[in-house]
Amino acid sequence: MQWILATTEEPPAWFIQLVRQYAPASSSGLFAAQLLWQRGIQDKSQLAAFLNHKTYQAASPFEFGQEMHLAMARLQQARQAGDKVAIWGDFDADGITSTSVLWDGLGQFFTQHQQLTYYIPNRLKESHGLNETGINNLAAQDCKLIVTCDTGSTNIDEIIYAQHLGIDVIVTDHHTLPAERPPVTAIINPRYLAKEHPLYNLSGVAVAYKLVEALYQTLPDIPQDPLENLLDLVAVGLIADLVQLSGDCRYLAQLGIQRLQTDLQQPPALRRRPGVGRLLELCQKSGDRPTDISFGLGPRINAVSRIQGDASFCVELLTSRDIKRCSELAEVTELANTRRKSLQKDVQTQVNQKLTQLDLSTTSVIVLEDPQWPAGVLGLVAGQVAQETGRPTILLSTEGNGELARGSARSINSVDLYQLVKDQAYLLHRFGGHPYAAGLSLPVENIPLFRDAINQQLRQSLGGINLTPTVQADIVVTVADLGKELFLELKLLEPCGMGNPVPKLFIKNCWFENTWHRNQQDSQGKKVQYIKTDFDIRDDSTRNPFPGIWWGHYKEELPVGKCDCIAELDYNTFKKRYEIRLIAVRSSENSTPQTQHSANILDWRNLSASLVPNSPSLILEECPTHWDDLRAWWRRSLYNHQQLALAWSKPNHQPPKEIWLTLVGIAKYLSRTNQLVTRVQILEKLGISDRALFLGIKALKYWGFIVTRQDRHLQFTWNSSNVLETKGDVAVAEFLAAVSEEQFQQQYFAEVPLSTIVAMVNQI
Known part of the structure; x- marks a missing residue:
């Protein structure tokens, strides 16, 4: 394992004095100031908003725009018509707390157990998201509206199926968006917002809270309980789900931990959340620290579905006021977590034995399977292996009928695991997730092909990158x-x-x-x-x-x-x-x-041209699409004894389909006017790479365009008899995929922290 020590940048004296105002009287504040400065908190207003939630201005739930208004209209209609409403949750900690927030929050407007119910899939029998069996169960109960939380964005077929049964769907989620808006009544998903928006990083529970907040503002005279009573659950879900704690996420987590601690200071008989209090007692935590959630509450809530499959009772654990019942459920939860630890240790031992038979020097992605592994703990073990080996890890269980393998994948920081798995979709049965984690299933007979294909793809995309794990x-x-x-x-x-x-x-x-x-x-x-x-x-x-x-x-x-x-x-x-x-x-x-050479790398990204200093540094203005590109510039700066200045701006991308249409338009214009064009002119117009342009020209040829080279220029002519639509569709899809990948990489390099850049370029 490679150890890296972040460059200890000495903050200025005025900044240390500012931090000292917030630090304990007995402390110098120097360590905190150093850390805050290293992490980009470098002015008075930033510091105040970061350290004191009272100075932070939270975003309105109606910043979700028309979608939130559509959701409010349907919920009001359901209330007036007496429609039965079902909350569709998920079985992890974010999904359980999301369901609990909606259960308590919507429960102020709809009578619980009569007009309001909830459904959580069984982890061991069902997958994440909506499914037809569950929808049929809700239809049989005369449900007219489903409100999802922490799930549902990509369940297009299931949403259409629900509509055929007369059930409307409101999606609240934070996962990957489909290519087009799903056919829902409303979708509240922060991925539709700009990445700089303070709501962009909300987890599922925080999105659910924003829906309830909007309903509180729409119908302010109805709820009896303060909205703030939900914040402790929001903090549990936010921290357990490992989302980026910035913007409203940090603000809600700060408020929620305070609310949780206030409740825990009450005698058990007066607590709003006796189940949370008992669970914290069992794991010997006090509830005033984020680590009490990430190492205490979160793993225990997650353990129930991993071991038992059905985690529905966890909503009762988090929301009931019945002390005796909550104590019983907390002990069941604690025992499930104990069982999870034991299973995880057993699987870890077996995985380590299999790893001894692998040549990690020739393995980019670890893919292992076993018929005895319980699927519920594979994600946890895969995460451990990924951290220890520095390689994305996929663990599969072939237990059951032996025809379908199910498993979990976990990544390391520099590898987009979701895209990596998605590119092998033709070998898979189902998959879903995000860049750091994914779940998947595939026919057992496809495992060898899948292993070879995903390793080959990562080797090609990373080139000669060193996958040594770092701390x-x-x-x-x-x-x-x-x-x-x-x-x-x-x-x-x-x-x-x-x-x-x-x-x-x-x-x-x-x-x-x-x-x-x-x-x-x-x-x-x-x-x-x-x-x-x-x-x-x-x-x-x-x-x-x-x-x-x-x-x-x-x-x-x-x-x-x-x-x-x-x-x-x-x-x-x-x-x-x-x-x-x-x-x-x-x-x-x-x-x-x-020691990271961050002193030799200047971060001028997203500065306007007028603010970029005159400097003898080696200035990189073009946003890279690959770590190898960046390493080449880094080696050049070292050779020339120069600082490397990262001076590219955040890309303003057109959708890939629009870029394709622009390329077709250019080809039509040039063929009609018989003008010549250089490759550089097309690249500048489209904002794509040479590789993508090559694929674009290949696609144009199948659509009847003949491209010839004259010196340094290209000439386009069109012949309708050369059109091959089937091959053309495939070639266009390859072009769109290449552009999408480039845009994803550029977006990543526009926002990746300097510390990550320094760590990666030093892995030469």
């Missing part, structure tokens, strides 16, 4: 720095998540004492195959040791003697102590972590 540390500390002051200072950055990860600390020349490990126990005292090592960490900065834990590892795995480690600082509510959570460790005999 990045943010700041350098000593053991003497560890403790309450540093913890409270780093807590300023919470809630952490994608785009704002938990700070990772690099501790050099340390050693471990009092090491011991044991199997974890479930709530009934039974041991499970899930290991945790406890230790004390020491270095020369202090005589006092500091406690820590290392999940999933034995004490023998800790190096003997001096070593370096990367860790996160945490507070253990159960033991009432500050401790580190070990992320990576190695002997100090190894080289020190590679």
Whole structure:
């Protein structure tokens, strides 16, 4: 594993003073200021909005535009007509909390269990999204309206099927959009908004909350409970779903954690969420930290469907006021999580055995299958393997009738897994997901073909990229720095998540004492195959040791003697102590972590031309479409001893179909006027690459155009007898796919954090 240490940029004194105003009185604020500065929070207004939610202006739910108005109209109609309404949720933590938010929120307007019901698919029998069996069940109950949450955007066939049964559909979701608007009454999905919009990164639960917020504003005299009572559920779903916590996501998470903590301070009999409180007690968390959700509540809610399939009772767990019932459900949930840990450990061991038979030097994508693996935990294990190997990982279970394999895929940062799997759709039965994770099923007989095809595609798209896994540390500390002051200072950055990860600390020349490990126990005292090592960490900065834990590892795995480690600082509510959570460790005999050369890379992206400084730097103005392109420029800057300035602007893309029509229009005009054109002129007009233009000209030839070269110019003529429509359609599809891929890559390079760019170009 390659260790990377983020460049420690010294923030200016005025910025440190600003941060100190927010930091605990006993703290210098220097570490927090350094982290905030490194993460792009570099002026007073940014800092205030980031650290103090009271200064943040939340976006209106009606910024979803006409779609939200259509949803409000249909919900009002349902209320007036007495239509039966069904919430269609999903079985993961985001889907369960989304369903719970709609159950409580819409329950202010529709009588629960009479006019309002909910349906959650069984993970082990059904897939994500709408399905005909469930729709038939709702039709039999005389349901007239389905409101989805965290799902539904691409279920075109199922939506049409529901309409044939007389059921309207309102979709609330945050997943990938279909090519055209689905035939729904309304669709509330932030993917329709600009990427810069503060609502763009909302998770499913936050979109559901925005729907309820809009209904509260539309019919303000009806609800009896404050809208804010839903925010604790919103925070649980947001943080458990690992969305980027910026804009309204961060704001809602901040408010929700406060709301959760306020409720937990009440005696159990007075709590609004006794089920949440009991679940936190069982996992020994207090509920005031995002990690209490990401390591406590989230995994437990997810575990129910992974082990039992049916997670419907989790909605009751999160929303019921019946203390006895909630306690029973919380204990069932805790036992499911214990079982999940044990299964996950077993599968991890089996996967590791299979990995020893693979040559990772020739493997770009790990694809493994086994008839005994339970499908519910494959995504978790695939995520572990991807992180440890630096390779996208797909694990498949062939249990059951043996004809269809089902599994999960997890990616590493630089690989768009969704696109990678989508390109093999001809071998698949079903698939869905996003760039970091996907679920899929395929005929067992297709697995060898799928493995070869997906490996070949990734090798071609990444070229000679080094897939060595990396771990990045943010700041350098000593053991003497560890403790309450540093913890409270780093807590300023919470809630952490994608785009704002938990700070990772690099501790050099340390050693471990009092090491011991044991199997974890479930709530009934039974041991499970899930290991945790406890230790004390020491270095020369202090005589006092500091406690820590290392999940999933034995004490023998800790190096003997001096070593370096990367860790996160945490507070253990159960033991009432500050401790580190070990992320990576190695002997100090190894080289020190590679420092990122971010000082040699200037980020001038999206600056207007008038603001780009005059500089002797090597300036890259054209947005790349491939890491190899960027690495070539990086090597050139190193050779010339120059800084590399990234100066491309965010692309303003035309839809691929419009680009194709423009190319056809150019060809028609040139054939009619007999004018010549250069390849560069066409590229500038269309904003595409040479490869895409080559495919475009290939497609034009099937549509009757003859393209000839005269010196450096191209001449277009048209002959109707040369039209081959079938081949032409295929060629046009190849052109559109190539343009779409280029646009996706350019969009990625326009927004990818500088820290990621630095890490990737250093993998030469």
